Amino acid sequence: MAPPLKEYDAVRVVRLLRSNRPYDGTAEVRRPPEVGDLATIVHEYDPEDPRAPLAVEKVDPDGYTIWLADFERDELELVDTSA
Numbered sequence: 001m002a003p004p005l006k007e008y009d010a011v012r013v014v015r016l017l018r019s020n021r022p023y024d025g026t027a028e029v030r031r032p033p034e035v036g037d038l039a040t041i042v043h044e045y046d047p048e049d050p051r052a053p054l055a056v057e058k059v060d061p062d063g064y065t066i067w068l069a070d071f072e073r074d075e076l077e078l079v080d081t082s083a
Helices: none
Strands: 010-013 038-044 054-059 065-071 076-078
Antiparallel strands (some): 010 038
16 A cells, blocks of 8 residues: 655656646746656645545746646655655
């Protein structure tokens, strides 16, 4: 069983269950989420509900938001940042 995802975890997008997912971002760098993207969980809508969606953000090296979107937990996998 995969460890539970929580706020501030680094994650990888492993599948996209919605092809027309709404997203936001900085105008100059904004693009839709893609499988393989690395990002950070920035908000848990309901930490007590394991089915609740998560707000996830991908930023570029300068700190601009490439995308900010809601994801289902099974679209993401935890990234090991201990190495």
